[in-house]
Amino acid sequence: MKGRGIRFLLVAAMAALFILRHDDWLASRDIRVLGLPASLTWHVGLCVAATLIMVLAVAFAWPRGLDDDEPQGGDS
Amino acid sequence: MTLAVILAYLALVLAIGLLSNRLFRGTGEDYFLATRTIGPFLLLMSLFGTHMTAFSLLGAAGEAYRSGVGVFALMASSSALVVPTVIFLMAPRVWSLGRHHGYLTQVQYFRERFQSDTLGLLLFVVLTALLVPYLLIGVMGGGIAMAQITSGQVPAWAGSLLICAVVLAYVTAGGLRGTAWANTFQTMVFMVLGAVTFGLIVHRAGGLAQALDAVGATAPELLVRGPEIPPLKLLSFTLIPLSVAMFPHIFMHWLTARRASSFRLTVVAYPLFVAIVWVPSVLLGVLGRVAVPGLEGPAANAVLVKMINLYAPGVMAGMLGAGVFAAVMSSLDSQVLSLGTMFTQDIVRHFGFHDRMSERRQVLAGRLFVVGILVVTYVLSLVTRPSIFRLGIWSFTGFAALFPLMAGALFWRRATRAGAIAAVLTVAAGWIYLFVGEQQAVGTPLIHGGLMPVVILLGASTLALVSVSLVTRPPEADLVARFFPQAGRE
Numbered sequence: 149m150k151g152r153g154i155r156f157l158l159v160a161a162m163a164a165l166f167i168l169r170h171d172d173w174l175a176s177r178d179i180r181v182l183g184l185p186a187s188l189t190w191h192v193g194l195c196v197a198a199t200l201i202m203v204l205a206v207a208f209a210w211p212r213g214l215d216d217d218e219p220q221g222g223d224s
Numbered sequence: 225m226t227l228a229v230i231l232a233y234l235a236l237v238l239a240i241g242l243l244s245n246r247l248f249r250g251t252g253e254d255y256f257l258a259t260r261t262i263g264p265f266l267l268l269m270s271l272f273g274t275h276m277t278a279f280s281l282l283g284a285a286g287e288a289y290r291s292g293v294g295v296f297a298l299m300a301s302s303s304a305l306v307v308p309t310v311i312f313l314m315a316p317r318v319w320s321l322g323r324h325h326g327y328l329t330q331v332q333y334f335r336e337r338f339q340s341d342t343l344g345l346l347l348f349v350v351l352t353a354l355l356v357p358y359l360l361i362g363v364m365g366g367g368i369a370m371a372q373i374t375s376g377q378v379p380a381w382a383g384s385l386l387i388c389a390v391v392l393a394y395v396t397a398g399g400l401r402g403t404a405w406a407n408t409f410q411t412m413v414f415m416v417l418g419a420v421t422f423g424l425i426v427h428r429a430g431g432l433a434q435a436l437d438a439v440g441a442t443a444p445e446l447l448v449r450g451p452e453i454p455p456l457k458l459l460s461f462t463l464i465p466l467s468v469a470m471f472p473h474i475f476m477h478w479l480t481a482r483r484a485s486s487f488r489l490t491v492v493a494y495p496l497f498v499a500i501v502w503v504p505s506v507l508l509g510v511l512g513r514v515a516v517p518g519l520e521g522p523a524a525n526a527v528l529v530k531m532i533n534l535y536a537p538g539v540m541a542g543m544l545g546a547g548v549f550a551a552v553m554s555s556l557d558s559q560v561l562s563l564g565t566m567f568t569q570d571i572v573r574h575f576g577f578h579d580r581m582s583e584r585r586q587v588l589a590g591r592l593f594v595v596g597i598l599v600v601t602y603v604l605s606l607v608t609r610p611s612i613f614r615l616g617i618w619s620f621t622g623f624a625a626l627f628p629l630m631a632g633a634l635f636w637r638r639a640t641r642a643g644a645i646a647a648v649l650t651v652a653a654g655w656i657y658l659f660v661g662e663q664q665a666v667g668t669p670l671i672h673g674g675l676m677p678v679v680i681l682l683g684a685s686t687l688a689l690v691s692v693s694l695v696t697r698p699p700e701a702d703l704v705a706r707f708f709p710q711a712g713r714e
Contacts, residue, residue, distance in 0.1 A: 165305055169297065170458055175449045178440065183432055184507075185447040188293045191301040192503060198304050198495035205312060206488045214320040214484035 154208045161201050165194055227374050229542025230549065233413075234390050237553065240409055241394020241402035260323060262404055262480040264489040270404040271477050271490055272497050273411030273554035275307070275468065277358070281414070281505050281551045282365045283616055285528040288509030289519060292446030294453040295509070298461045300502035304495035306465035312491045314469055316484035317634055321707065323479075329562070330475040331570040337633045337707055338641040339699075341574075346648050348570050350626075351472050352597070354655075355559055357619040359601045360608075362556040363388060365525070366549060367605060372529035373545035384605050387549065388598050391556045395564075396591060400480055403557045410550035415500060417547030422504035425535040429511060438514045446510045457674030463682055467623035469630045472566060473558035560594050567593040617676075618659060625651040625681035628689045636693075637704045643693030650688040654681045 174187045181189040262270065277283075287295045318333070327333050330351070335344035363384045370383025378386070394402050429435040439446055449458075468474055481487060505528065512519075512527035515534055519527055532544045568590035629647050632639035658677040 162305065162309060166462065169301055169305065169462070170455055171297070171449070172455060175453075176451075178444055178447050180433075180436070184503075185293045185436070187449045188296055188503070188506070191297050192499050194301050195304040195495040195499040198308065199492060202308050202312070202492045202495065206491055210485070210488065211316055214316050 151208065154204075158201060158205050158209055162198075165197055165201070169194060225539055226537075226542040226545065227377055229539055230370070230373065230545050233542075233546035233549065234386070237406050237410065237550075238390055238394050241406045241557075242397050244402035244405045260480055261482050262477075262486070263482050264486045266404055266408050267477070267481050267486050268490040268493055268497075269408035269411040270480075270554075270558075271311075271474065272494065273407040273414075273551075274473055274477055274558040275471075275555070276411075276414070276501055276551055277361055277365075277555040277616070280501055281418070281548055282369065282525050282528055283361065284502055284505040285509035285512065285531075286522075286524040286526075288446070288506040289512050289524045289527045291452050292443075292448065292450060292510060293506055294449035296502055296506045297449055297458060298453060299464070300498050300506070302462045303465040304498040306462065307468050307498075308491045308494040310466065310469050311487055311494065314630065314634060315478045315481075315487045315490075318475065318478050319481050319484055319487070325706075327479060328476075329566045329569050330470075330472050331566055332574075333475075334629065334633060334644065335570075335574075338639075338644045339703065340641045340645065343641060343645050343648065344570055344574070346645065346652075348566055350622075350648055350652050351470075351566070352563060354619055354622040355472065355563060356597065356601055356604070357615050359556065359559055359597070360604055361616050361619070362552045362559075363598075363601050364605045366552040366556075368526050369529050369545060369548045369552070372526050373533060373541055373548075375533070381606055384602060387553060387556070388602060391553050391560055392595065392598065395557050395561050395594075400476070400561060403561055404477075404480065406557060407554045410554040414547045414550040414554070415497070417544055417550070418501060418504050421532060421536070421544045421547065422508060424540070425508060425511070425531055428535045429515065432507075435511050435514070439510055443513050446513060454674035457676065460674065460676035460679050463678045464617065464620045464624055464676075466627040466682070467620040470623040470626040473555075473562040476562045476565065477558065560598065563597055564590040564594040618655075621676070621678040621681060622651060622655045624678050625655065625685050627682065628686040632689050632693070633707075637708055638693055638698055639689060640693040640696045640699060642696040643689045643691075646692040647685040647689040651681055651685045654684055 169191070171187055171190050174190055177186055179186045184192070284295055284299065321327065321333065325333075325336065327336075331344045331347050334347055335341065366387035367380035367382075367384030370378045370386065371380040374383075394406055426432050426435060429438075436447065445452075478487075508531050509524075509527055512531050516527060516530045519530075529545070529548065532541050536544060568586055572586050572589050626648065629644055632644065632647075655677075658680070662677075
């Protein structure tokens with residue numbers, strides 16, 4: 149997959165996390181998931197998912213040409 | 225014994241800050257930016273420690289005590305998504321511009337990017353004014369924690385004073401390198417001791433399941449997000465962490481990186497670190513409703529310390545208290561240093577006072593300015609008792625509303641001087657209007673439906689920047705080429 153396609157997927161994945169942050173279906177449900185209140189577990193899950201997306205972003209979409217020993221290719 | 229442990233901790237932090245002075249190279253760039261030599265690990269720890277404040281520990285626990293686990297959704301998960309994204313998009317670019325143009329402060333960058341002394345002066349005043357409530361969070365939080373942990377042996381006023389003095393001492397001696405070292409140490413302390421505190425308290429409360437059952441029996445509304453956080457409020461809070469792009473102390477840390485790629489570790493680790501710090505704070509606040517009931521209003525800020533005292537008195541309380549101070553001081557130090565740096569560079573030097581003042585006198589002026597700001601903050605901490613959470617939100621709202629300025633400066637070549645000034649004036653006027661309005665309308669929400677002032681202010685400043693830029697003359701081509709190097713190659 150080309151760089152542009154990967155960047156589109158990363159942006160889409162982050163946008164999805166912002167939407168999923170609105171856990172209205174859990175707003176009044178007093179249940180436990182993994183020992184924690186469900187809403188809390190959900191949001192911790194979002195933190196973990198954000199970490200995974202950032203791993204990919206750093207690997208595939210890091211801006212190039214900012215360090216002196218890198219090729220001056222502009223921002224990728 | 226508790227007090228002895230805390231004093232020993234403060235002495236240790238002071239020693240680390242002073243020790244870093246041995247590496248001092250005798251230049252302004254070294255004092256203010258550690259000669260841009262901070263590697264990935266120190267950068268992560270110092271940036272994270274600077275960003276996490278008493279707000280994250282005491283404020284989060286206090287707000288969870290009042291309104292439950294939804295606080296994590298409001299502040300923590302939004303920070304976990306927004307902050308690394310902002311760092312990813314902006315920090316390496318800011319670092320690169322800072323290194324090529326030799327910037328030491330945020331004001332310098334905006335002043336040169338928009339070729340305007342007026343904008344620089346305006347920003348200096350606005351950023352300093354917005355930092356005062358942020359400083360107040362730390363000074364107040366430190367005093368409250370000290371008084372509670374020592375069971376009143378050290379009153380809150382003395383605790384606040386002690387923390388101000390320690391921070392001032394090691395910042396003055398060690399500059400940015402001392403601050404980065406002390407922050408790294410303190411970030412490790414508050415993360416490790418936060419986890420230990422949580423484990424210990426939950427264990428002594430009979431386990432997490434049992435403790436949550438007890439909360440469910442007496443205050444079940446704390447275990448769900450509930451109607452107190454409507455969708456519009458949750459959406460509004462997504463915008464608050466944009467403030468990270470405009471904090472002067474965070475900007476200063478961005479400039480200290482050794483390389484652009486040094487930010488990679490911070491970007492990746494940030495969301496996990498947020499969860500590691502906020503989950504224990506929020507849960508302990510919720511559990512506090514059963515263990516220490518009856519805390520009303522700002523008194524809830526002390527719930528975390530009261531829990532520590534209840535379940536882990538003595539030496540352990542001293543160590544855990546040190547964790548709270550670590551969070552408080554790791555932010556206070558960078559904020560104090562950034563204020564001193566801005567005053568020295570953007571007022572004393574830029575406006576020509578350096579012709580009439582020796583180097584030593586300039587540094588002295590910067591330190592006196594910092595002491596003056598700390599004195600104002602300290603007096604405010606004695607005469608006001610606002611909620612740490614609310615105070616933090618107002619400060620962050622102002623900084624977040626300035627976000628379009630940074631985005632425009634970095635990514636929009638058409639942004640103009642007049643547009644930038646219009647955006648800053650809009651934020652200043654709007655912030656004062658909404659803040660005063662809220663104080664006068666006690667108990668009555670100023671904006672209905674959960675919408676927060678940050679939405680209004682961010683929208684207004686974006687509109688001001690874009691519309692005024694579009695009706696004023698575009699920046700000169702050579703200015704654009706200086707700040708958008710890739711433009712010259714197109």
